[in-house]
Amino acid sequence: MFSFKQLEALYWIAQLGGFAAAARKLNTTQSAVSKRIRELESVIDAPMFERDRRQARLSEKGEEMLLVARRLLEQRDAAMEQLSQPEAITRRVRVGVTELTAMTWLPRLVQRVHQQYPKVVIEAEVDLSVNLRDKMLADEIDLVIVPDVFAEARFSIEPMGAVENAWMARPGLLPAGRVLRVNDLAAHPILTQSGLSGTGLIYQRWFKSISVAPGTSISSNSLVALIGLTVSGMGVSYLPRHCLASLIDRGVLEVIETSPALPEVKYVALYRGERKSGLISSIVTLAQESCDFSQLFQTEVAEGRAGSKTPSNTDLFR
Secondary structure, eight states: OOOHHHHHHHHHHHHHTSHHHHHHHTTSOHHHHHHHHHHHHHHHTSOSBOTTSSSOOBOHHHHHHHHHHHHHHHHHHHHHHHHSOGGGOOEEEEEEEOHHHHHTTHHHHHHHHHHHOTTEEEEEEEOOHHHHHHHHHTTSOSEEEEESOOOOTTEEEEEEEEEOEEEEEOTTSSOOSSOEEGGGGGGSOEEEEOTTSHHHHHHHHHHHHTTOOOSSEEEESOHHHHHHHHHTTSOEEEEETTTTHHHHHTTSSEEEOEESOOOOEEEEEEEETTOOOHHHHHHHHHHHHHOOOSSSSOOOOOTTOTTOOOOOHHHHHO
């Protein structure tokens, strides 16, 4: 009879494209992974991979066995989650987030998961929304939290929260004290997020819907870089209003009111629809409770621990 270790080896070789990658994923050696596949082939009495190819390509029987392995591994994980107490569940959960989430409430989420599931390890992947979507489709991530820009039937979608963005510039770059048209901003370079960014995609569509075509633009795949470019006076950018409040209060950045105003960006949690998991559902709920884009680097205040607090924006930018 085959074992779960053998099924895991087959599954991760197929998912990651090689024995070495599967060994790293399973925290073992390549020879151990090879041994598990040989044992599985002995039980099934058929090769799992085509041996005449450099890549680990599944044989016809291997493709059939992969379907069985995926189903049995999912059933095993679901049974463990259902029957085990939260403090006994041992698992690594791969969560993909964008830069803004990492800069604001991700620390709070990780702390809450650890409090409820002490043996669950969160592996946080910070990347652009399109890349995170692709990684989840490739089964490299279990859950992603991104702007609501992907209408994929394969995904289950849960609402999270929303970000209020505002046009910002270095003080004095644009006329202050009056509402500008969006077209008026075109006299200066527009600093935008790249086309791989969920926020960037949402605002590209918004520009098109109001028939505005930004002239000179500078694109970046980093929110931190856009903040730095805006502070230095390189142009005008849309930035999260509340978590940058200390820079506004200190006169480092100035909010530019426009008509029409920027629409808010709604965030959602996405996971593969066919992967029903009580643990993932619980983490989504904890994420909904944690979601707050108003302050940077938020943490849970440890009960009874003197001096523990969530740092304010002012603290972080001093």
